[in-house]
Amino acid sequence: MSPDQSAHDFDFATRAIRAGQAFDPTTGAVIPPLYLTTTFVQDGIGGFRSGYEYTRGGNPTRTSLETQLASLEGADRGFSFASGLAAEDTLLRAILTPGDHVLMGNDVYGGTHRLVTWVHVPWGVGLSTVEMGELDAVRAAIRPETRVVWLETPSNPLMKITDIAAVAEIAHAAGAVVVVDNTFASPYLQQPLALGADVVVHSTTKYLGGHSDVLGGAVLLNSGIEVRGEDLADRVAFLQFGVGPVSGPLDAWLTTRGIKTLHVRMDRHSANAQALAEALVGHPKLARVYYPGLPEHPGHELAARQMRSFGGMLSIELHDEASARGFAESTQLFQLAESLGGIESLVCYPSEMTHASVRGTALEVSPAVVRLSVGLEGADDLIADVLDTLARV
Numbered sequence: 001m002s003p004d005q006s007a008h009d010f011d012f013a014t015r016a017i018r019a020g021q022a023f024d025p026t027t028g029a030v031i032p033p034l035y036l037t038t039t040f041v042q043d044g045i046g047g048f049r050s051g052y053e054y055t056r057g058g059n060p061t062r063t064s065l066e067t068q069l070a071s072l073e074g075a076d077r078g079f080s081f082a083s084g085l086a087a088e089d090t091l092l093r094a095i096l097t098p099g100d101h102v103l104m105g106n107d108v109y110g111g112t113h114r115l116v117t118w119v120h121v122p123w124g125v126g127l128s129t130v131e132m133g134e135l136d137a138v139r140a141a142i143r144p145e146t147r148v149v150w151l152e153t154p155s156n157p158l159m160k161i162t163d164i165a166a167v168a169e170i171a172h173a174a175g176a177v178v179v180v181d182n183t184f185a186s187p188y189l190q191q192p193l194a195l196g197a198d199v200v201v202h203s204t205t206k207y208l209g210g211h212s213d214v215l216g217g218a219v220l221l222n223s224g225i226e227v228r229g230e231d232l233a234d235r236v237a238f239l240q241f242g243v244g245p246v247s248g249p250l251d252a253w254l255t256t257r258g259i260k261t262l263h264v265r266m267d268r269h270s271a272n273a274q275a276l277a278e279a280l281v282g283h284p285k286l287a288r289v290y291y292p293g294l295p296e297h298p299g300h301e302l303a304a305r306q307m308r309s310f311g312g313m314l315s316i317e318l319h320d321e322a323s324a325r326g327f328a329e330s331t332q333l334f335q336l337a338e339s340l341g342g343i344e345s346l347v348c349y350p351s352e353m354t355h356a357s358v359r360g361t362a363l364e365v366s367p368a369v370v371r372l373s374v375g376l377e378g379a380d381d382l383i384a385d386v387l388d389t390l391a392r393v
């Protein structure tokens with residue numbers, strides 16, 4: 001077995017640390033080198049060493065990340081991009097032509113909805129949204145021209161849970177490609193391809209990178225998905241090279257380094273979020289706590305089947321907008337910032353931050369909701385921060 005073994009039968013933790021990470025054969029360096037180079041010397045015209053020609057088309061550091069990510073999602077092809085949205089845009093271009101229709105959950109990441117609304121719809125693509133958890137509604141919303149069914153679970157910011165296998169069955173009967181944005185769960189907590197999805201996308205900026213220091217995105221899928229007679233993975237590969245929204249070598253290297261501890265971090269994110277959610281249930285200043293790890297969460301049983309644990313994201317609903325704003329602006333440990341999934345805890349006010357672009361649409365978020373990305377600080381400190389802040393709003 002080679003030391004960079006990415007075979008799917010190794011444990012997740014082994015693959016996170018070893019897949020695509022063979023030591024450098026020339027020096028023995030345990031960590032594969034960071035190939036900060038744009039181009040590769042040819043041994044005679046067209047004589048490429050290991051197939052590398054120019055970094056937009058391929059770079060060993062990017063290959064290392066793509067191999068690692070594909071292994072973790074159980075995919076045979078992996079593509080890494082400059083950002084999550086670059087990954088999503090590339091995938092959608094690879095599938096869609098004018099006249100096609102995209103069906104999305106009504107609670108997808110605001111930027112995903114904005115991308116399709118302002119970039120793909122003007123090119124002649126149709127878009128509609130649906131409550132993905134309601135399977136009859138999904139069936140009814142699929143049209144003959146529906147090519148893509150796009151979902152996120154747990155969703156942002158209300159942590160709604162969608163049955164991936166059930167939606168995949170409905171979508172496949174209609175000939176659509178099922179895409180799961182697995183950013184919130186990460187491959188450690190949820191494996192959409194094994195549940196029947198066709199493609200997984202990630203903003204690796206969040207849990208995969210894990211340290212709030214590098215932007216990135218990924219598309220993971222298996223060969224053999226046909227789109228207009230071509231293999232979808234080949235189309236994504238072509239656009240990655242032909243359009244160029246690639247991750248740079250340094251970004252890829254940092255992302256790979258983050259991923260090596262994904263499993264350890266996710267266990268603790270879930271444990272901290274679970275402890276916080278339990279400490280907040282029934283609090284008089286709160287109308288609701290949205291966390292799938294709580295037995296009263298409507299998606300709890302489904303999430304327990306579909307996920308390894310419930311993740312690090314939770315949202316709270318206060319009684320009015322003023323208290324929600326006051327809360328978001330006065331926590332001490334939870335820092336007010338966009339983004340999520342880093343080791344440090346963040347608080348976000350979705351209606352004016354992450355979801356500002358969907359105000360006035362079906363994706364609008366209540367102004368009384370605050371989202372928490374629960375980090376890896378001490379759980380007792382995080383709970384105290386939230387309780388102290390609630391006492392003051």
Ligand SMILES: *Cc1c(COP(=O)(O)O)cnc(C)c1O
Nearest residue numbers: 083084085109181183203205216
């Ligand atoms: C952040 C995010 C994106 C977009 O990713 P970028 O890396 O910011 O481009 C997509 N989906 C989800 C669920 C996200 O949280």
